[in-house]
Amino acid sequence: MVSQEHKLLFDIRNLTWGYPHSPSMLFYQTNLSVYSGDFLIVQGKSGVGKSTLIKLLMGQYRVAPKMIWYKHEDLARFDVVEIQTLRRKL
Secondary structure: OOOHHHOEEEEEEEEEEOOOOOOOOOEEEEEEEEEOOOOOOOOOOOOOOHHHHHHHHOOOOOOOOOOEEEOOEEHHHOOHHHHHHHHHHO
């Protein structure tokens, strides 16, 4: 049995995403796993996607199916109520 502190919260698989009308992708085949109990710092220069990553994880920006998973559920399939519930938990 997996302890509570080691359960997978977010799993990003081959995330490819960019802003409309932008000449390049902000994320290209990016992978990241975040487990409960993890302490995560997002840092980097201006314009590298820090805020965008958080907005993607919170469902403010939508992605194609099978790119971002929350507790083994595809975030792209969440409806408005589920996204609001997720945001309250975070």
